[in-house]
Amino acid sequence: MKVKKAVIPAAGLGTRMLPETKTLPKEMLPIVDKPAIQYVVEEAVNSGIEEILILTNRSKTVMDDYFDYHPELEAKLRAAGREDDANMIRKVADMAHFTFIRQKETLGLGHAVLCAKRFVGNEPFAVLLGDDIMKSDPPVTRQLIDAAEKYNCSAMGGRHVPLKEIGKYCTTRYESIPGEEKIFHLLEAIEKPRPEQVITDFAILGRYVFTPEIFEVLEHQTTGFNGEIQLTDAIDGLAKRSKVVAVDFEGRRFDTGSMTGYLETVLEYALESEKTGAWLKEYILKKAEEWK
Numbered sequence: 001m002k003v004k005k006a007v008i009p010a011a012g013l014g015t016r017m018l019p020e021t022k023t024l025p026k027e028m029l030p031i032v033d034k035p036a037i038q039y040v041v042e043e044a045v046n047s048g049i050e051e052i053l054i055l056t057n058r059s060k061t062v063m064d065d066y067f068d069y070h071p072e073l074e075a076k077l078r079a080a081g082r083e084d085d086a087n088m089i090r091k092v093a094d095m096a097h098f099t100f101i102r103q104k105e106t107l108g109l110g111h112a113v114l115c116a117k118r119f120v121g122n123e124p125f126a127v128l129l130g131d132d133i134m135k136s137d138p139p140v141t142r143q144l145i146d147a148a149e150k151y152n153c154s155a156m157g158g159r160h161v162p163l164k165e166i167g168k169y170c171t172t173r174y175e176s177i178p179g180e181e182k183i184f185h186l187l188e189a190i191e192k193p194r195p196e197q198v199i200t201d202f203a204i205l206g207r208y209v210f211t212p213e214i215f216e217v218l219e220h221q222t223t224g225f226n227g228e229i230q231l232t233d234a235i236d237g238l239a240k241r242s243k244v245v246a247v248d249f250e251g252r253r254f255d256t257g258s259m260t261g262y263l264e265t266v267l268e269y270a271l272e273s274e275k276t277g278a279w280l281k282e283y284i285l286k287k288a289e290e291w292k
């Protein structure tokens, strides 16, 4: 199985980040000097993905613009001798072959993935949520592609989360695979479980590799939690009819779609950045002195 296509759903309404997200997509919020979605695209590209579909909506056209050329700006930068900057902004548009389509109604993540059916065709594909940044080497999507290729089936990325927080994610039932520590056979998944529904602390989070069979499930998927077509419900349906593996991936996950998650991501990346790290450390230390 070769996975060369990825889908990045970025058409959500971002209601946890209002009023900011009224006009600016949360996926475009800066993490130091790059929008969040660029980190997601880079992960896909570094995992061997060549074609990327970004799902947007009518108020998110700024994402198409970002992954396009900007000849006027480039010319200005080159005229000013800023060749490196001109090359850098061109590279953003050349990282992969990009396609943009609109999810015409915000009916949920499962519906967003179903909108990718024509783009995907009859190939396996990766899904990377546009507001989740994963920091890891090898990239999380690569880890999932390796598992999907090894077992010739869909592979879901997940982590063990504190049980008291599992209600924010999904809970799963799985069984071990002999000789594997980090890859399991997935049997069941329940979105946003109520306490009495919790099965395990292992939640599927932000990264997936699917065979096209997921579309057969999604086409018949009824609405679930919050009245939305939930991807987790379709994963549950897929796991009940075919082999699906779950991968306890290596790496750190940043949820940029919540206020505190966004601030944590910015601080982590700003501390590591050559441009801002030393300054930020000094600033934090100064603040800590003031708070003593």
Ligand code: UTP
Pocket (backbone or CB within 6 Å): 009, 010, 011, 012, 013, 014, 015, 016, 017, 055, 103, 105, 106, 107, 108, 109, 111, 112, 129, 130, 131, 132, 257
């Ligand atoms: P979230 O649930 O985190 O995004 O979906 P949201 O709905 O925009 O956020 P809140 O809860 O209202 O703040 C995860 C990813 O799936 C996309 C989002 O853009 C986000 O990247 N998504 C979600 C879609 O593309 N379409 C949808 O219908 C729902």
